Amino acid sequence: MDKILNREEGRLLAERIAKEAGVNVRECYQCGKCSAGCPMADSFDLMPRQVIHCLQLGDMEEIFKSKSIWLCASCHTCSERCPHEIDVATLMEKCRIEAQAKGYCGQEDVKLFNDIFTETIRYFGKSQEVILEGAYNVASGHLVQDMENVPKMLKKGILRPEMNTVRDKDAIKKIMEKTEEGGAVK
């Protein structure tokens, strides 16, 4: 991928992200506690501490290309354990939102799932687990994923095919439209 961000742009963006998260990334001394406790780290291409290091350097390109910001499960173990109280999980989240806005995606399936999830909220106001999983399977090409559980679910009445939706659908649509105009909270 071509470098889209030059050094100065990267530095400014990193500064903004850290400021919004209320974090001073300079305080990180790379102890690695965040990465040691991260449950998803085995699958990360950039360890949490490396994400912080990139933020220190303003190397946003490296972060935006990574799988890590998508695979982060937002469990907040890193933030809880950081000896300098750096909110790593919030930084990961802000990086993911920025990456998305700039058209990067290091993990297509995760993005797809979240996109479909958001659309079900937009149209029904409530999450529809049946539609969500079904639509995700079709869109991702993982057609048979989890399908072995469906008969059991129906038999036990765990899943019911009827829909439960919000009555005031316009209110939800409006919230979605209005928030999609702008990104981060000031």
Added chain:
Amino acid sequence: MMKYSYFPGCSMDSTAVTYKKSFEYVADKIGLELFEIPDWNCCGSTAAHTKNEKMALALPARNIALSEEANPGLDIVTPCAACYSRLAYSTYAARNSEETRKEIEDIIEMNFKAEPEILNFLDLFSDPEVKEKCREKMVRSLKGLKVACYYGCLMSRPRKITGEENPENPMKMDAIIEMTGAETIEWDFKTECCGASHQVDAPKEARPLIEKIFRNAAANGADAIVTACPLCNMNLDMREEEINKLYSKKYNIPVFQFTELLAVAMGAGAEQSGIHKHFFPAFDRINEVIRANWEEEKKKAKEEAKKNPLADGPIVVGKAGK
């Protein structure tokens, strides 16, 4: 005062059927007054905060605003860890920045004061009055059942949102479960992540998280895992069989919602507690425990009667069996 505004969340009407059944049974037993928020919407869950911060704050805020309107003065309880986290985030954001609160009001076009406290079910059942009522209603003992209380992430973290004093070793669920007579074990994966929605969108990467939870529970002698979240429960219960196949393991650990054990201890049968609706068989394990405790009670009562023939006979309140 056991009156609360209630936000059930989307899973309660679909995948969390055992949570719903058992909670409704317990709530009815102890006389909990719940006022469901009218026309509530999805909290946005992981999807919204993955994509858009304002959306992630505004979706839960509409529910809080509706609650303030319809159930003024009442705190909000919610059974799901993610719903809890999202509602609490919106409250936190609005309470800490007047600008953000107003911005959210503009988005949802409603008054949003962020006044009610947001409580998860562990908070609810840690309330002294609720606990006392539960204790009064216990008719069966689950003595002999060794339980690993699994809290997952969002009920304890981040601390600024949850107010949890010890996010590495929370004890609320342990204290609730101990009311049933079951023994809670010490183990290391109380607050490890179950992978949440990554079990669907990144299964290869996320499955090991579940395996490690079962491994640690088994290594520490757990007969059962207990959860307090629809998704934590489903990720463990629904995938245990698959984990056994995938990793050539023989874990035999049913996964309960904590309300199921409360309901059973209060005398609920399978239909009322939902324990026969698990993916991984759970009914027999509970039945064994109840039966063993019941037999023991009977034996004790008989011996007691021999010693003192004038005393009243045993009061048998709950009978085990299908």
